[in-house]
Amino acid sequence: NAGVTQTPKFRILKIGQSMTLQCTQDMNHNYMYWYRQDPGMGLKLIYYSVGAGITDKGEVPNGYNVSRSTTEDFPLRLELAAPSQTSVYFCASRSGNTIYFGEGSWLTVV
Amino acid sequence: AQSVAQPEDQVNVAEGNPLTVKCTYSVSGNPYLFWYVQYPNRGLQFLLKYITGDNLVKGSYGFEAEFNKSQTSFHLKKPSALVSDSALYFCAVRDPVPSGGYQKVTFGTGTKLQVIP
Numbered sequence: 001n002a003g004v005t006q007t008p009k010f011r012i013l014k015i016g017q018s019m020t021l022q023c024t025q026d027m028n029h030n031y032m033y034w035y036r037q038d039p040g041m042g043l044k045l046i047y048y049s050v051g052a053g054i055t056d057k058g059e060v061p062n063g064y065n066v067s068r069s070t071t072e073d074f075p076l077r078l079e080l081a082a083p084s085q086t087s088v089y090f091c092a093s094r095s096g097n098t099i100y101f102g103e104g105s106w107l108t109v110v
Numbered sequence: 111a112q113s114v115a116q117p118e119d120q121v122n123v124a125e126g127n128p129l130t131v132k133c134t135y136s137v138s139g140n141p142y143l144f145w146y147v148q149y150p151n152r153g154l155q156f157l158l159k160y161i162t163g164d165n166l167v168k169g170s171y172g173f174e175a176e177f178n179k180s181q182t183s184f185h186l187k188k189p190s191a192l193v194s195d196s197a198l199y200f201c202a203v204r205d206p207v208p209s210g211g212y213q214k215v216t217f218g219t220g221t222k223l224q225v226i227p
Contacts, residue, residue: 104153
């Protein structure tokens with residue numbers, strides 16, 4: 001049981017490039033989330049999903065897209081990277097009232 | 111709108127002393143409250159939660175938290191701090207009433223706990 005797994009751990013992007021942050025969980029959780037963490041700002045919800053085929057916007061969705069073709073996978077796509085997207089990204093899944101987080105992906109846009 | 115406040119950016123405590131990390135919240139209904147810990151370059155790890163019942167909840171690594179409804183607080187405590195407790199601590203509140211199809215979880219901005227040997 002690996003929990004929530006995110007890749008890559010670290011990535012440097014140039015402005016305008018695109019990339020996908022991968023997230024997978026092996027706990028068969030229906031609810032999955034993408035958060036970004038900025039210094040002194042706590043965690044902000046980007047997108048969430050309540051099950052395969054269903055996604056919805058969180059607090060800060062602009063510049064991102066997601067898909068949920070399977071229960072396990074919830075990738076986050078950045079289409080045109082901007083410096084404002086430099087952040088730490090956390091994928092998470094929920095069972096009952098407990099949220100389980102991945103280890104994080106450190107993204108720098110230069 | 112729900113909110114969480116962690117009034118202290120950093121808390122310093124000597125090893126062996128009791129520690130308290132403060133959290134206050136605002137939510138329309140009865141709150142679900144959580145504490146998470148984040149070690150450097152790692153994800154958040156669940157420590158404990160309050161859903162209902164006893165106001166004092168016990169969690170991982172000897173931590174506990176006290177729910178105080180009148181003061182809308184959920185302070186994290188530990189009787190005797192360890193150097194290994196040094197980390198970033200996040201309080202979170204979840205409104206059990208869905209808003210837009212989603213039971214929103216709001217995280218505080220985090221408190222850095224530094225335990226001094």
